Amino acid sequence: MTTGDDIDTRSSPLGPESVTQDGAARTSAASFGPAPARIGRYHVLERLGADGMGVVFAAYDPELDRKVAVKLLRPDRNSGDSQVRLLREAQALARLSHPNVVQVHDAGALDERVFLAMEFIRGVDLRAWLGTARRGEAEVMRVFLAAGRGLAAAHAQGVVHRDFKPENVLVGDDGRVCVADFGLARVEVGSASMGGRGTALALLLTDSGALLGTPAYMAPEQHLGRPSDARSDQFSFCVALWEALFGQRPFAGDTASETAAAVVAGELRSPPADRRLSRHVLEALRRGLQVDPGARFPTVDALLAALARDPARSRRRWLLVPVFAGMMFGTAYFARDDAAEACSGAARELAGVWDADRRAAVTAALAGAADPELPARVLAGLDGRAAAWVTARREACLDHHAGRRSPTLYDAHARCLDRRRQELNRAVDLLVTDHASVDAARLVARLPAVGACTDAGIAEAEAARPDDPLLARAAAALADELSAARTHHHGGDEVAAERMTATVVAKARRLELRPLLAEALLLRGHVLAAVDQLDDAREAMREAVVHALATRRDALAAEALAVQLFLDGQLDARAKALAAAPMARALAERLVAPAAALARLDNNLGTLAFHAGELDEARAYFERATAELARVEDPDRIELANYQANLALSTRDPAAKHDGFTRAIAVLSGALGMDHLETLHLRLRHGLHEADLTQGAAILAAVCPRLRALYPEVHSSCASCFQRLGLTEAELGRDEAALAAFRAVPGCLGAPGNHMQAEHFAVLGARSGAAIAWIEARPAEALALADDALARAEPHQAMWWVALEVAELQVLRGRALVALGRTTDARVTLERAATLIAELSRGHTDALLPVWAERVRSLQAAIAG
Numbered sequence: 001m002t003t004g005d006d007i008d009t010r011s012s013p014l015g016p017e018s019v020t021q022d023g024a025a026r027t028s029a030a031s032f033g034p035a036p037a038r039i040g041r042y043h044v045l046e047r048l049g050a051d052g053m054g055v056v057f058a059a060y061d062p063e064l065d066r067k068v069a070v071k072l073l074r075p076d077r078n079s080g081d082s083q084v085r086l087l088r089e090a091q092a093l094a095r096l097s098h099p100n101v102v103q104v105h106d107a108g109a110l111d112e113r114v115f116l117a118m119e120f121i122r123g124v125d126l127r128a129w130l131g132t133a134r135r136g137e138a139e140v141m142r143v144f145l146a147a148g149r150g151l152a153a154a155h156a157q158g159v160v161h162r163d164f165k166p167e168n169v170l171v172g173d174d175g176r177v178c179v180a181d182f183g184l185a186r187v188e189v190g191s192a193s194m195g196g197r198g199t200a201l202a203l204l205l206t207d208s209g210a211l212l213g214t215p216a217y218m219a220p221e222q223h224l225g226r227p228s229d230a231r232s233d234q235f236s237f238c239v240a241l242w243e244a245l246f247g248q249r250p251f252a253g254d255t256a257s258e259t260a261a262a263v264v265a266g267e268l269r270s271p272p273a274d275r276r277l278s279r280h281v282l283e284a285l286r287r288g289l290q291v292d293p294g295a296r297f298p299t300v301d302a303l304l305a306a307l308a309r310d311p312a313r314s315r316r317r318w319l320l321v322p323v324f325a326g327m328m329f330g331t332a333y334f335a336r337d338d339a340a341e342a343c344s345g346a347a348r349e350l351a352g353v354w355d356a357d358r359r360a361a362v363t364a365a366l367a368g369a370a371d372p373e374l375p376a377r378v379l380a381g382l383d384g385r386a387a388a389w390v391t392a393r394r395e396a397c398l399d400h401h402a403g404r405r406s407p408t409l410y411d412a413h414a415r416c417l418d419r420r421r422q423e424l425n426r427a428v429d430l431l432v433t434d435h436a437s438v439d440a441a442r443l444v445a446r447l448p449a450v451g452a453c454t455d456a457g458i459a460e461a462e463a464a465r466p467d468d469p470l471l472a473r474a475a476a477a478l479a480d481e482l483s484a485a486r487t488h489h490h491g492g493d494e495v496a497a498e499r500m501t502a503t504v505v506a507k508a509r510r511l512e513l514r515p516l517l518a519e520a521l522l523l524r525g526h527v528l529a530a531v532d533q534l535d536d537a538r539e540a541m542r543e544a545v546v547h548a549l550a551t552r553r554d555a556l557a558a559e560a561l562a563v564q565l566f567l568d569g570q571l572d573a574r575a576k577a578l579a580a581a582p583m584a585r586a587l588a589e590r591l592v593a594p595a596a597a598l599a600r601l602d603n604n605l606g607t608l609a610f611h612a613g614e615l616d617e618a619r620a621y622f623e624r625a626t627a628e629l630a631r632v633e634d635p636d637r638i639e640l641a642n643y644q645a646n647l648a649l650s651t652r653d654p655a656a657k658h659d660g661f662t663r664a665i666a667v668l669s670g671a672l673g674m675d676h677l678e679t680l681h682l683r684l685r686h687g688l689h690e691a692d693l694t695q696g697a698a699i700l701a702a703v704c705p706r707l708r709a710l711y712p713e714v715h716s717s718c719a720s721c722f723q724r725l726g727l728t729e730a731e732l733g734r735d736e737a738a739l740a741a742f743r744a745v746p747g748c749l750g751a752p753g754n755h756m757q758a759e760h761f762a763v764l765g766a767r768s769g770a771a772i773a774w775i776e777a778r779p780a781e782a783l784a785l786a787d788d789a790l791a792r793a794e795p796h797q798a799m800w801w802v803a804l805e806v807a808e809l810q811v812l813r814g815r816a817l818v819a820l821g822r823t824t825d826a827r828v829t830l831e832r833a834a835t836l837i838a839e840l841s842r843g844h845t846d847a848l849l850p851v852w853a854e855r856v857r858s859l860q861a862a863i864a865g
Helices: 080-094 126-132 137-156 230-246 256-265 279-288 300-307 322-342 356-366 374-401 407-437 440-445 450-454 456-463 469-490 494-511 514-530 534-550 554-570 574-589 595-611 615-630 637-649 654-672 677-689 693-710 715-731 735-748 755-775 779-796 800-819 823-843 848-862
Strands: 042-050 054-061 066-073 104-110 113-119 123-125 169-172 177-179
Touching: 042 066, 054 113, 104 654, 123 126, 126 137, 126 169, 126 230, 137 169, 137 177, 137 230, 137 300, 137 654, 230 279, 230 300, 279 300, 300 374, 356 374, 356 407, 374 407, 374 440, 374 450, 407 440, 407 450, 407 469, 440 469, 440 637, 440 654, 469 494, 469 514, 494 514, 514 534, 514 554, 534 554, 554 574, 554 595, 574 595, 595 615, 595 637, 615 637, 637 654, 637 677, 654 677, 677 693, 677 715, 693 715, 693 735, 715 735, 715 755, 715 848, 735 755, 755 779, 755 800, 779 800, 800 823, 800 848, 823 848
Parallel strands: none
Antiparallel strands: 042 054, 054 066, 066 113, 104 113, 123 169, 169 177
């Protein structure tokens, strides 16, 4: 008998990228011929298994000294279609950086057979894991929620899996859960993450109406040959979870066609009588398995929020005393129903905060946004926050009714959740009333996490209030003002946030409300740092630490001290910062959930080491920071992207650097969009450090015009981007493209706002003018302009980014002097350039440094005689 999951409508089933160690495979590995000794740079260690598309080997990567898994396309599958599919898999995974997604490191070809290299995970697939032991509901839910987070991360990048099933989820021996096998994935049309039309990920593999996937897990729209999207993955996820919990799939059928008919007709089975399941899980599954995609959850994040409660919290309590069994059963049953009824109104509490009318208002406010993907991104973010809030409120209520939380703790949790609801309300208000001046994507991405309210320590600290009723009322009003200031800060309105935090600090100080004063000072420090008032920001953080420690706000104190250390380093007090680092680490380590605090501290210490030119030390800190943040269940994606970018910046290996920047950009663009200013700045940094100059030029050529078109007020970003594009094109020998870039620099520069900006603009103008004069064979003019720029820049070259500009100008000056026959002056200039470049190269990985070093050596050799 053939079951529904034995058939793939195009080929044999696509298994996971067999990065498991058990060696199981559904296609005979022996049929692929002898194992090659090497695949690209990878030394083959052993054959792990095979699937319908290829064979997978364990291999060693000598460049990065690590074990990897390499998937090599089958010889008989080496058609253009199969190559596209494997490249599709590589591109899909390369976009993602998430602990619950298998990470792809590289892709290439061996004798025209495509391969991809990925991280090596020791473990089994989810099908095998489920079959090795009887799994309880809580254990199954833990694994599926982790897999769901990986799927949601893919959707955040616009990537739809299209073949989610147990075989495509890996469970590592260390407990880590990863979604794998994106061989059928594609980018959703219109996704901000979508690459160019020529990328494999953007290609259709089949004619219109053809089916791809595994029938038993496919959504109705896939069976009907209609377009699939993230809600199709949600359907497949729910099929797999139903099967794991009930031991059978939700739609009956002994053949693929019978299963398809049941799925399309929506003939959902009744749960087996011998399997009991938490009501909220069953309700969520039924919604996720609706035939109409619009009737399912709006996102996988919303589905996960509905599933996330611990099933043990609502499970019926069976009492085994025979005499009273009937009476006690009835009591427990009705008590459970009463609690469920009493706790069923959480969604109604969001009326007027986030409901259909408010959603429509935000939709209307964001209509016509410069980024066409912004409305969908913002709405999805708000939907997710609202769903998480409803789930958390209901959980707290049920726990309270069941006696699992004391009245005091329940009150603290409730007040913490009230604050989160108010913050959501303020964000929506700001989007509706002042969307033109607010950074909508950042505002939503930075909404405080609802999950923090389930932490007893955080909830009690946030909800703490004075015993005096009048003072308590004043504290509540002040907390509201502080929340409003935070909303403006998250939305990028630092002028309003600075004014509001100053008011709250003054009031809290006058009323001697130390917990609120600590919180207000922390926020004020962040605001002041954002507007480059670093001395004042450091003082605010220092005082915040004192008040936070005095009032037992340990998490707040840990954050303030970590930021204070960063600011000390920025203000040339690195020794002072390092002296305080052990205390900061001890404070972070004593938190109940220390991962986020430790990640912040290590990232900031890494930044200090990087600015001091200690690249290896910085990289060690950044590696720890990214690893620590990966342990946080719902990390701040903006912070995650920044930490990953810092790690990439401090990495010397070109391939690892490229991979790191690619992952960071994928995470940040998922939160903010590809055309958000922060994402464009990160893409610009990638262009500056991309070792392949041709690729670096392509990155810059895509970014510079977007900066000019979307953010004309950010003068130096646009000008610096075009200047660097010109330098890169010139080194590639493409003079016309270089001239076009250099000539765009003055057009980016508006009227300077102050003396320092005027000096900066003058240096930029002189640098571009000198480069143009050199390309156009006017060395005397190039020399004069380079000298003018150097006179302005050299006094500030203690800052490494200015030192890079000085190095650029010294190289150009040396070339001009050689061309003018001024050999003696040229020797002096080139020696200075060589010394500066060598010094910079010890602590930085800018892609042009080795190019300039070679240029200087060539010029020195030319005039040596």
